[in-house]
Amino acid sequence: MKAHIGDRIIEEGRRVSDHQRIGVVTALRHEDGTPPYVVRWLDTEHEALLFPGSDCRIEPAHSSRPPR
Secondary structure (H helix, E strand, O other): OOOOOOOEEEEOOOOOOOOOEEEEEEEEOOOOOOOOEEEEEOOOOOEEEEOOOOOEEEEOOOOOOOOO
């Protein structure tokens, strides 16, 4: 998994009662774009260091998909 600043991280819920979370990559720890990432979660505006798991995917910042 590789990301760029401005990409969105989509974290799917692991259980039925969990909600999807969307965050924006605000900083990279490695120049090659590998994890971990500093992510600002859109629902809480909280910034955290994220080591993405198998329930995460990256949506490029230049994606033509409308924001969620």
